[in-house]
Amino acid sequence: xxxxxxxxxxxxxxxxxxxxxxxxxxxxxxxxxxxxxxxxxxxxxxxxxxxxxxxxxxxxxxxxxxxxxxxxxxxxxxxxxxxxxxxxxxxxxxxxxxxxxxxxxxxxxxxxxxxxxxxxxxxxxxxxxxxxxxxxxxxxxxxxxxxxxxxxxxxxxxxxxxxxxxxxxxxxxxxxxxxxxxxxxxxxxxxxxxxxxxxxxxxxxxxxxxxxxxxxxxxxxxxxxxxxxxxxxxxxxxxxxxxxxxxxxxxxxxxxxxxxxxxxxxxxxxxxxxxxxxxxxxxxxxxxxxxxxxxxxxxxxxxxxxxxxxxxxxxxxxxxxxxxxxxxxxxxxxxxxxxxxxxxxxxxxxxx
Amino acid sequence: xxxxxxxxxxxxxxxxxxxxxxxxxxxxxxxxxxxxxxxxxxxxxxxxxxxxxxxxxxxxxxxxxxxxxxxxxxxxxxxxxxxxxxxxxxxxxxxxxxxxxxxxxxxxxxxxxxxxxxxxxxxxxxxxxxxxxxxxxxxxxxxxxxxxxxxxxxxxxxxxxxxxxxxxxxxxxxxxxxxxxxxxxxxxxxxxxxxxxxxxxxxxxxxxxxxxxxxxxxxxxxxxxxxxxxxxxxxxxxxxxxxxxxxxxxxxxxxxxxxxxxxxxxxxxxxxxxxxxxxxxxxxxxxxxxxxxxxxxxxxxxxxxxxxxxxxxxxxxxxxxxxxxxxxxxxxxxxxxxxxxxxxxxxxxxxxxxxxxxxxxxxxxxxxxxxxxxxxxxxxxxxxxxxxxxxxxxxxxxxxxxxxxxxxxxxxxxxxxxxxxxxxxxxxxxx
Numbered sequence: 001x002x003x004x005x006x007x008x009x010x011x012x013x014x015x016x017x018x019x020x021x022x023x024x025x026x027x028x029x030x031x032x033x034x035x036x037x038x039x040x041x042x043x044x045x046x047x048x049x050x051x052x053x054x055x056x057x058x059x060x061x062x063x064x065x066x067x068x069x070x071x072x073x074x075x076x077x078x079x080x081x082x083x084x085x086x087x088x089x090x091x092x093x094x095x096x097x098x099x100x101x102x103x104x105x106x107x108x109x110x111x112x113x114x115x116x117x118x119x120x121x122x123x124x125x126x127x128x129x130x131x132x133x134x135x136x137x138x139x140x141x142x143x144x145x146x147x148x149x150x151x152x153x154x155x156x157x158x159x160x161x162x163x164x165x166x167x168x169x170x171x172x173x174x175x176x177x178x179x180x181x182x183x184x185x186x187x188x189x190x191x192x193x194x195x196x197x198x199x200x201x202x203x204x205x206x207x208x209x210x211x212x213x214x215x216x217x218x219x220x221x222x223x224x225x226x227x228x229x230x231x232x233x234x235x236x237x238x239x240x241x242x243x244x245x246x247x248x249x250x251x252x253x254x255x256x257x258x259x260x261x262x263x264x265x266x267x268x269x270x271x272x273x274x275x276x277x278x279x280x281x282x283x284x285x286x287x288x289x290x291x292x293x294x295x296x297x298x299x300x301x302x303x304x305x306x307x308x309x310x311x312x313x314x315x316x317x318x319x320x321x322x323x324x325x326x327x328x329x330x331x332x333x334x335x336x337x338x339x340x341x342x343x344x345x346x347x348x349x350x351x352x
Numbered sequence: 353x354x355x356x357x358x359x360x361x362x363x364x365x366x367x368x369x370x371x372x373x374x375x376x377x378x379x380x381x382x383x384x385x386x387x388x389x390x391x392x393x394x395x396x397x398x399x400x401x402x403x404x405x406x407x408x409x410x411x412x413x414x415x416x417x418x419x420x421x422x423x424x425x426x427x428x429x430x431x432x433x434x435x436x437x438x439x440x441x442x443x444x445x446x447x448x449x450x451x452x453x454x455x456x457x458x459x460x461x462x463x464x465x466x467x468x469x470x471x472x473x474x475x476x477x478x479x480x481x482x483x484x485x486x487x488x489x490x491x492x493x494x495x496x497x498x499x500x501x502x503x504x505x506x507x508x509x510x511x512x513x514x515x516x517x518x519x520x521x522x523x524x525x526x527x528x529x530x531x532x533x534x535x536x537x538x539x540x541x542x543x544x545x546x547x548x549x550x551x552x553x554x555x556x557x558x559x560x561x562x563x564x565x566x567x568x569x570x571x572x573x574x575x576x577x578x579x580x581x582x583x584x585x586x587x588x589x590x591x592x593x594x595x596x597x598x599x600x601x602x603x604x605x606x607x608x609x610x611x612x613x614x615x616x617x618x619x620x621x622x623x624x625x626x627x628x629x630x631x632x633x634x635x636x637x638x639x640x641x642x643x644x645x646x647x648x649x650x651x652x653x654x655x656x657x658x659x660x661x662x663x664x665x666x667x668x669x670x671x672x673x674x675x676x677x678x679x680x681x682x683x684x685x686x687x688x689x690x691x692x693x694x695x696x697x698x699x700x701x702x703x704x705x706x707x708x709x710x711x712x713x714x715x716x717x718x719x720x721x722x723x724x725x726x727x728x729x730x731x732x733x734x735x736x737x738x739x740x741x742x743x744x745x746x747x748x749x750x751x752x753x754x755x756x757x758x759x760x761x762x763x764x765x766x767x768x769x770x771x772x773x774x775x776x777x778x779x780x781x782x783x
Contacts, residue, residue: 008641054472226538236473243530245529248591309561321550345580
């Protein structure tokens with residue numbers, strides 16, 4: 001209700017609609033053949049006359065919204081003296097009376113769409129586009145999740161390994177739809193940077209950083225974050241709003257973000273945890289960056305290329321820097337290496 | 353023997369550089385690249401479009417010329433309740449005082465196109481921008497949102513760096529892909545500082561090393577990887593092109609207000625970064641509970657002031673004869689008096705107003721309002737722009753507004769007919 005304020009005219013319709021989208025990943029649809037749970041009240045009938053296109057959604061939405069209206073006032077959501085206007089749930093094949101908000105919640109959790117709705121949300125989070133619900137793997141994951149108690153984490157892990165997400169083997173989903181490598185959005189980017197920062201710190205026996213200590217929580221990251229999109233939901237639409245394209249503005253934001261990240265990992269004027277002042281130490285730093293930030297293990301054929309590029313970046317940055325103090329110059333050059341790594345698709349893209 | 357083969361990377365690099373060199377030259381000369389390459393431009397398209405849309409569906413339709421008829425409720429304050437007539441184009445109309453207070457040269461080309469969107473639901477905003485599927489995709493299939501369709505049609509003649517529109521407020525999709533929204537303050541923060549020569553040198557080394565790292569994937573990678581890498585190269589070149597220029601244009605931007613939006617929009621068009629900028633100017637909001645219409649008055653004054661600033665900015669950069677502005681909301685508001693029911697204005701699927709101005713726009717009123725129920729836009733005669741002897745039915749007036757806007761932007765009639773189904777161009781609206 002905080003996210004979707006209502007008013008006397010809207011009368012908790014938006015709250016009800018968004019509750020369905022949140023729980024079931026499905027919006028009211030004029031094509032829903034479910035019988036209405038209750039007839040419309042006189043007040044609601046004036047909002048949508050039978051025979052109009054509006055009526056098809058209102059006949060289901062309006063009896064349902066009473067479950068909120070019975071408990072809350074439509075301004076500032078104050079608790080009101082509980083009313084007892086009849087309320088009913090009717091949505092895609094499920095039709096039952098509602099006694100209170102608890103029964104509304106139970107009805108949502110029991111709805112056949114609940115599991116597949118959350119499966120679709122997880123898929124969209126990974127792929128920046130919805131999955132094909134007729135894909136055999138999607139059906140299999142949903143079916144397995146319907147057995148026993150619903151385990152969101154388990155379903156999350158299943159999707160992380162699935163062909164629909166990794167693309168490492170044939171998936172029906174991609175017969176008619178292109179695999180999408182999305183420009184990373186703030187949610188994904190900050191999560192990735194935080195996790196990999198801790199991976200890097202662990203390499204050098206440093207303690208993990210809490211969220212408040214991570215780069216994305218720092219002031220230096222606040223400006224570029226203004227430009228990075230976030231996964232969002234829009235009013236009345238199931239599914240996420242997920243900008244996926246690169247653009248000049250996003251690229252500029254990424255550059256600013258990564259300059260700051262480089263300074264965060266290898267601050268010029270303070271002792272960082274990356275070895276910088278000996279060739280052996282620097283090589284270890286490059287290997288650690290390649291493995292921890294970019295995911296290139298020793299066995300990966302690209303690791304050697306990446307380390308070579310980092311070494312060259314370090315040297316050229318060192319040579320071009322106007323800093324006079326050697327140790328600071330070395331740290332500065334390492335910050336540029338981190339910056340370069342940060343700008344690579346392995347960090348700036350989802351699914352590369 | 354010398355290898356003359358042109359690598360994919362080199363091809364892209366040279367293509368971007370060629371555009372970049374041309375873009376830079378055009379910036380210096382103040383002429384679009386299309387002009388420099390001797391391509392024929394449609395008249396009026398040189399500058400582009402600033403498009404305002406608000407999912408809140410503000411009562412911009414409530415106090416404009418054409419609404420001062422019997423039965424329409426206006427705020428009971430001076431300047432709104434019983435205003436005098438003002439000149440718009442060659443016509444005299446009563447309108448709320450803020451509209452009349454706009455500069456005369458702006459009012460000469462300021463038009464109010466009364467129409468019906470057929471929607472009364474805020475979430476239908478994306479669909480309304482496609483005219484409920486009447487705006488066809490650039491490849492002849494699918495649908496497109498109107499601002500994006502316009503961007504596709506005019507980008508080559510504006511010579512913009514990128515064909516995609518830019519949104520400073522509100523959602524927008526382009527070829528079915530949701531575009532990011534960039535706030536004015538965010539853009540300014542990124543382009544405010546000018547990099548030193550040393551920083552630029554190091555950044556150049558960095559970019560070359562990254563490109564070298566992925567050189568193999570541009571040949572052996574998956575289609576998705578190649579696409580990503582191509583876009584990475586292009587967007588980097590674009591960012592370099594626009595970077596230093598943009599900072600000088602945004603010095604007066606201080607936040608994300610209406611005025612900041614119009615200043616940033618003008619900057620983006622002046623620098624040919626995009627052919628279309630989407631903004632969102634408030635004119636009263638979703639004012640169901642604005643019982644005295646007080647918020648409507650405040651924001652109408654603020655919104656019209658933003659248009660005055662827009663006009664001033666356009667003139668500052670000599671864009672007043674090349675840039676068009678249009679405001680098209682998801683629906684309008686009720687015009688009848690609901691104060692007895694302690695209501696402000698509610699949703700109105702049958703009346704909205706496109707407020708627009710541009711070098712090819714004739715000032716005045718197109719269509720009319722009929723006070724049936726909450727107020728509805730009438731049918732329109734495409735030749736006269738009046739409601740008598742109409743040849744555009746009321747339910748097609750939204751499409752007619754869109755087609756007329758496209759015509760004013762210099763898009764050819766054959767392209768308009770290909771992109772937008774139904775309705776007609778209203779010639780009376782065009783200068």
